[in-house]
Amino acid sequence: MSHPLGVYGPVVTPPGRKPPILFGDFAAPAVETLEGFRAIGGYETARAALKDRKPEEIIEIVKASGLRGRGGAGFPTGLKWSFVPKASPKPKYLVVNADESEPGTFKDRELISRSPHRLLEGVLLSAYAIGAHQAFIYIRGEFAFLVPGLERAVAEAQRAGLLGKNAAGSGYDVDVVVHLGAGAYICGEETALLDSLEGKRGNPRTKPPFPAVEGLYGCPTVVNNVETIQTVPFLVKNGAAWYRGWGTEKSPGTKIFSVSGMVNRPGNYEIEFGLPLSALLEEYAGGMRAGYRLKAVIPGGSSVPWLGADQLATPLDFESVQAAGSFIGSGGAIVIDDGVCAVDAGLNLTKFYRHESCGKCTPCREGGRWMEVILQRLEDGQGSRRDIADLKSIAGQILGRSLCALGDAAAMPVLSILEKFPDEFEHHVTTGKCVVNRRRTAVERARKGEPVLV
Ligand SMILES: Cc1cc2nc3c(=O)[nH]c(=O)nc-3n(C[C@H](O)[C@H](O)[C@H](O)COP(=O)(O)O)c2cc1C
Numbered sequence: 001m002s003h004p005l006g007v008y009g010p011v012v013t014p015p016g017r018k019p020p021i022l023f024g025d026f027a028a029p030a031v032e033t034l035e036g037f038r039a040i041g042g043y044e045t046a047r048a049a050l051k052d053r054k055p056e057e058i059i060e061i062v063k064a065s066g067l068r069g070r071g072g073a074g075f076p077t078g079l080k081w082s083f084v085p086k087a088s089p090k091p092k093y094l095v096v097n098a099d100e101s102e103p104g105t106f107k108d109r110e111l112i113s114r115s116p117h118r119l120l121e122g123v124l125l126s127a128y129a130i131g132a133h134q135a136f137i138y139i140r141g142e143f144a145f146l147v148p149g150l151e152r153a154v155a156e157a158q159r160a161g162l163l164g165k166n167a168a169g170s171g172y173d174v175d176v177v178v179h180l181g182a183g184a185y186i187c188g189e190e191t192a193l194l195d196s197l198e199g200k201r202g203n204p205r206t207k208p209p210f211p212a213v214e215g216l217y218g219c220p221t222v223v224n225n226v227e228t229i230q231t232v233p234f235l236v237k238n239g240a241a242w243y244r245g246w247g248t249e250k251s252p253g254t255k256i257f258s259v260s261g262m263v264n265r266p267g268n269y270e271i272e273f274g275l276p277l278s279a280l281l282e283e284y285a286g287g288m289r290a291g292y293r294l295k296a297v298i299p300g301g302s303s304v305p306w307l308g309a310d311q312l313a314t315p316l317d318f319e320s321v322q323a324a325g326s327f328i329g330s331g332g333a334i335v336i337d338d339g340v341c342a343v344d345a346g347l348n349l350t351k352f353y354r355h356e357s358c359g360k361c362t363p364c365r366e367g368g369r370w371m372e373v374i375l376q377r378l379e380d381g382q383g384s385r386r387d388i389a390d391l392k393s394i395a396g397q398i399l400g401r402s403l404c405a406l407g408d409a410a411a412m413p414v415l416s417i418l419e420k421f422p423d424e425f426e427h428h429v430t431t432g433k434c435v436v437n438r439r440r441t442a443v444e445r446a447r448k449g450e451p452v453l454v
């Protein structure tokens, strides 16, 4: 399936590294078509499992595999599925989160465009496991270009009797609807996504109740990321022990990292959990481009704390990255080079989170705005030491006090930059200039009699 923005390179596996699991599909010819997917045994796992296995058995395999959600929070997938009340008379729903809204993350779009039938096979297995007959794939508004291809795959699978009534001849019905959102970061948050899917403005709900118990239309609903669901067919086919052959004991399997920034080969890389950050950047992404030095890495999408250039030995698994002070998050590895000013980057990120705040709770709505005002002043070289203290205090008060994790997402990068690059903030205050000096501050421009555009 080709689309205007989807020019993807070959899958990179450096010598001595284990081959990928999900990206292994891409080596097969025309795997985006039903014919091509079937040629590599596609849908056979689902066909056999829906016939021969009980739903609980599938949940047990997923639990035993140690698979953790790839959307950001890393919640154990099998455990989440087991929270769905079996005895509930209400319909159950499966929702695939294809919002991919976290800046720096661009893996789900590659999975959907290159191997859409693997996702649908995952949907079939996951829906059966939790007792859902209706599944939705929620795609962000900006990804409208992915919809025709995915809908084509759904229609192909329906025509072949693999989806819909009596899916794959199992006697079990699974319908899939592809839903295009309007484009809002907050609609990636699972409860805001559900409100959006119900036709409302996408605002996060108070939790508990969690969606597994009370989700879409008040019914039990499992929300999972694309990468999570796309992993399921491999687990059911090969078993939990096989999957545990990749990664570490507590973070088994593989993770796709989207590497961006001034590296030689930006792109998506599926790596084994536990690989050092340096190996991702050097062996997979080809190292820094000539003329650029690495300053920091944001390992898990723009909302997580930064790792310094002295932390490249950090193994990329949930526990090690957390011990180093950050998170795996969504796997959006943003490489910050020495041409980037920490104050400027902090302002840029804060503008984004302030703009995307739904405004429902005070710490995020008001705090985000104040952080932006202060960072703008600092960036312009018009800030004071008091501003730095206030910024730290405001970010600290947003953290852990907001209704949803967008508040934390706004606060964490700011706190992390303040801690890692205090000299740059100090320099902006004492000299009115930027250390990196990529852009002249308003103070510098005013001194030279140039127009000050703020
Ligand atoms: C502001 C915000 C944005 C989010 N955006 C996404 C997203 O784009 N895609 C995603 O899968 N999860 C996103 N999440 C996480 C979801 O709320 C949810 O945890 C996830 O979809 C669950 O799937 P998983 O268990 O497979 O990770 C976001 C969370 C927050 C707070």
Ligand code: SF4
Binding pocket: 186, 204, 356, 357, 358, 359, 360, 361, 362, 364, 365, 402, 403, 404, 405, 406, 407, 408
């Ligand atoms: S933290 Fe921000 S995005 Fe989340 S509910 Fe509060 S205002 Fe809305």
